[in-house]
Amino acid sequence: MENQKKSKLHFKAKRNLFYGIGFVFVLMVGVFIYFLIDPALFVSNADDTEEPIYVDKPDSKEEEYNKVTNGIHVRTGLMAADGFMTVVNNCTNCHSAKLIVQNRMNEERWKATIKWMQETQNLWELGDNEHIIVDYLVTNYPPQQKGRRQNLENLEWYALE
Amino acid sequence: MKLMKRRHFVKKSTLVYFSALLGTDIIFGNLLPANYTPLALQDPDPFKLFHKDSQMEILNDKPWNIESKPYLLNDAVTPNKFMFIRNNGIIPSTIDVENWSVHFNGESILNEKTFTLNELKSNFKQYTYQLVLECGGNGRNEFNPPAKGNQWSTGAVSCATWTGIRLKDVLDAVGVKDDAVYIGYHAADTHLSGDPSKEPISRGIPMQKAYQEETLLAFKMNGEDIPLAHGFPLRLVAGGWPASVSGKWINRISIRDKVHDGAKMGGNSYRVPCKPVEPGEKVRDEDMCIIESMPVKSLITYPKTGAIVNLGETLNINGHAWAGELEVKTVEYSIDFGATWLKTQLKKPVNRLAWQQFSAAVKFPEKGYYEVWAKATDLQGRSQPMIVPGWNPKGYLNNACHRIAVKIS
Numbered sequence: 001m002e003n004q005k006k007s008k009l010h011f012k013a014k015r016n017l018f019y020g021i022g023f024v025f026v027l028m029v030g031v032f033i034y035f036l037i038d039p040a041l042f043v044s045n046a047d048d049t050e051e052p053i054y055v056d057k058p059d060s061k062e063e064e065y066n067k068v069t070n071g072i073h074v075r076t077g078l079m080a081a082d083g084f085m086t087v088v089n090n091c092t093n094c095h096s097a098k099l100i101v102q103n104r105m106n107e108e109r110w111k112a113t114i115k116w117m118q119e120t121q122n123l124w125e126l127g128d129n130e131h132i133i134v135d136y137l138v139t140n141y142p143p144q145q146k147g148r149r150q151n152l153e154n155l156e157w158y159a160l161e
Numbered sequence: 162m163k164l165m166k167r168r169h170f171v172k173k174s175t176l177v178y179f180s181a182l183l184g185t186d187i188i189f190g191n192l193l194p195a196n197y198t199p200l201a202l203q204d205p206d207p208f209k210l211f212h213k214d215s216q217m218e219i220l221n222d223k224p225w226n227i228e229s230k231p232y233l234l235n236d237a238v239t240p241n242k243f244m245f246i247r248n249n250g251i252i253p254s255t256i257d258v259e260n261w262s263v264h265f266n267g268e269s270i271l272n273e274k275t276f277t278l279n280e281l282k283s284n285f286k287q288y289t290y291q292l293v294l295e296c297g298g299n300g301r302n303e304f305n306p307p308a309k310g311n312q313w314s315t316g317a318v319s320c321a322t323w324t325g326i327r328l329k330d331v332l333d334a335v336g337v338k339d340d341a342v343y344i345g346y347h348a349a350d351t352h353l354s355g356d357p358s359k360e361p362i363s364r365g366i367p368m369q370k371a372y373q374e375e376t377l378l379a380f381k382m383n384g385e386d387i388p389l390a391h392g393f394p395l396r397l398v399a400g401g402w403p404a405s406v407s408g409k410w411i412n413r414i415s416i417r418d419k420v421h422d423g424a425k426m427g428g429n430s431y432r433v434p435c436k437p438v439e440p441g442e443k444v445r446d447e448d449m450c451i452i453e454s455m456p457v458k459s460l461i462t463y464p465k466t467g468a469i470v471n472l473g474e475t476l477n478i479n480g481h482a483w484a485g486e487l488e489v490k491t492v493e494y495s496i497d498f499g500a501t502w503l504k505t506q507l508k509k510p511v512n513r514l515a516w517q518q519f520s521a522a523v524k525f526p527e528k529g530y531y532e533v534w535a536k537a538t539d540l541q542g543r544s545q546p547m548i549v550p551g552w553n554p555k556g557y558l559n560n561a562c563h564r565i566a567v568k569i570s
Contacts, residue, residue, distance in 0.1 A: 094353040096223035104307040113309055116428070122354035146305040148548040152466065152532065152566045160468035160476070 077101050083136035086129050094121065104143045110134050211390045214242045220311045224248040224353060224361075225390065229316035231563065232465035234481070237511075237518055238291060238383060239319040246390045247296050247317060249425065250350040250361025253410050258394050263378070267345070267415035271336025278394055281378060285326035285334075290375050291515035292400030293320045293483045294407055295455050297431050300559030303549045306441045308556025309429075315460060315563060320481065320516045323398045325379030328414075329372045337368070337416055344371045345421030346397050346408035363423025364406050364431065365415075366399050370453075375400055375514050378411065400514035401485040403431050403452050403557070426451070433553040440552035454485030457545055458560040459492055459519065459537040466565035472528050476567065479520040482507065484539035492519040495534045496567075499547050502536065525569045534564040 066073065068080040076097035078084050091100060105113065111134055117123035126133060207222065208215045216233060220226040227246040234243055261278040276284070296317035301308050328344070345365035352359035370376060379398045380387060387393045392409030399406050405425065415421070425431060432449040434442075459482035470476050482489040488510060493502040505521040525531060538544040545562045 094223075096221050098219070098221045098223075099311065102220065102312040103309055105309065106306070109306075109309065120424075120428075122352070122356050122359065143306045146303065146307070148305070149561065150303070152564065155467045155566050157467045157469055157568060158465075160464055160470050 079140045081136060081140050083132040086132045087136050090124075090126060090129055090133060094123070100137070100141065104141055105137070106143055107134055107138045110137045211246060212241055212388065213244075213246070217243070217245075218314075218316070220313070224250060225252065226311045228313055229319070231315055231460050231462050231480075231565075233462075234316065234318070234460060235462040235479070237320070237481075237516075239321050240383065241321075241388050241391070244319040244321060244391065245296065245317045247311075247404060248350070248361075248390070249405075250352055252390060253349040253351065256349070256389070256394055256410075261394050261412070263395065263411060264413045265331065265335045265416070266413065267341075268418040269338040269341035269416045271338060274335050276331070278380070281326055281331070281395075282380065285330045287324060287326055288374070288377065289322055289324040289381075290377070290400070290512045291320055291322050291510075292375060292377075292398055293318065293455075293514060293516050294398070294400065294404040295319075295458070295483070297403030297405060297452050297455070297557045298555065300549075300561065301556035303559055303561065304440075304552055304556040305549070306552075308552075308554065310555055317404075318458075318460070318483075320483070322381075322383050323377055323379040323396075323400075324381035324384070325377035325396075325398065327374060328376045328378055328397065329374070331378065331414075332371065332416070335416075338418070340418045341368050341416050342419050343367050343417045343421040345415045345417055345423045345426075346411050347413035347415065347423070348408050349410040349412050360424045362405065362408070362425045363421070364408065364426055365417070365421035365423065366402065366406050367420075367453075370399055370402065370406075373399075375512070401454055401483070403455060405431055420451070429554045431557065432555075433557055434551075437551050438553070442552075444554055452557055454487070455483075456550075456558055456560040457484035457487070457489060457537050457539040457543055458482070458563075459489075459535045459545065460563050461533060461535050461565050464565065464567075467568075468565070469568045469570055470525070472525065472569050476523040476525070476533075477520065478505075478523055478533060478535075478565075479518060480535060480563075481516040482519055482535075482537035483516040484537065484543075486514070487539040487541060488513075489517050489537050490540050490542075492517075492535060492537045494521050494523065495536070496523060496525060496531050498532065499534060499536075505535070525567070528569045531567045531569065532564045533567055534562045536562050 066075065068074065071080055073080045073084055073088065076088055076092055078087060078097050078101065114123065114126065114130065207219060207225065207227065208217065211227070213227060214233060216230060218228045220228055225246055225248050229243050229245045258278065262275050263281065264275045266273045296313060298310055299313050299317035300315060301310055302312040302314050343365050345363055347360065347363050350361050352361045377398045379396050380394055382388065382391060387396055395411045397408045397411050428446060429449065432451050434444045435448055435450040438444055459480055461478055461480040463479045478494065482492045489507065492505045492507050494505055495502050503521065505519040508518045510517050523533060534547065536545050545560050547562050549559055549561050
């Protein structure tokens, strides 16, 4: 009797374990299929709920990432003046900030450039940010008078052998 | 939560950077393990990435635009390490050479056809030419008011050896209708915004240029496979015209019954006012004309600017001169800001559309600061201006004389 009871219990435990493993397996297959169908959704969900894994680059530390040295935003090379983070967030997704830093335009031509990017380069509507961006650009990257030909500058003199 | 989002953004930016370098989206990028850098990017040094000399200047890293310098361009045939890179989009990351093909279509084609790269190489005769490729915006940084775009100085020019088949031979093979006006190229590079429906650049040339003997579908540069940044595995090379017509990573050629209307064929792109305008003037779209042949120009490639020479010593200078579709007739130099000009020795081009070498032995009368200016004149008698030529909205075609500074001590 006792033995019978024991083996019955044993059987129950085995069955439960089997169901358990089966359930976990089905769950894993389900998750795997879900992952195959939409990995991005899978990952972003995970990101929101748990501490995700980050690519540990040296500049990815919070304070390092948007470091400003001598008035220059190190990561982009932009002048760290009023509105520069709006420029970083709206203007460096497609192209490098190096393109901004090189250029010198007045308000009308910066605006025309934004319009051209919106019409042909998939730049989004900037809304209220547009005047912040244009103000920043005109203030920090205005045209300089160069005349018809400038002096040769930044010469590094050397003795020619 | 805010912190998390920012970190998420950090991670995403890093991935975008990787993607930009690789020129592709990194699938499952969010799953990259910590401390892991994709194999192809373990060396993010652009000079090593593109096998460029470290004295080259990076104007832009997204998209990649890298400029050369006059003294680096001293070779008659420009080696890859000194050749400028100009991109409008993202360099393709995966190139399947074995299965690469070029589709020929368009309104004015008789027989629409696809050739594999191997078929193009084996079915048509191969030719080699030295061809000048100069960015239409070379010299943009001198325009006043400043012109928009990458601020090229003097180094967006090269003359490499290109080997390939003649475009005209393929055009003959597929057949061209009488109403053909233009060919337009399409390529494998991708738009900066990541939008797969957009082409970063799709330009072309009129039929007359397409039928020139030197207009190639090239698969070799300087005797080797074309470097990836310069169009591997196949590049359209049309020397003497803005280098943007020499499309890289070509996978389709359309024979059009009108002027090709691909990306960067309209607006201010590679177009200048048909009639001269006041600097800074707004120019209407219909008053802009497509740039064709590049103007006459020269570059002093030796010595490097800033040389100090002893009084009484002779300074040997040399460089290159080119004139778009034309040959250069003379190159002169001046050490007195154009008051007097002296002739240089000028070589004939190795072939049409190659640059020509000039040299001179320069003597200086007394101690002091000098500039050596070079001025080329083409066969039609047109010379380089000493000042920056006519302003245009995007700052193209600056062929003002090049000069170097010299001190006599």
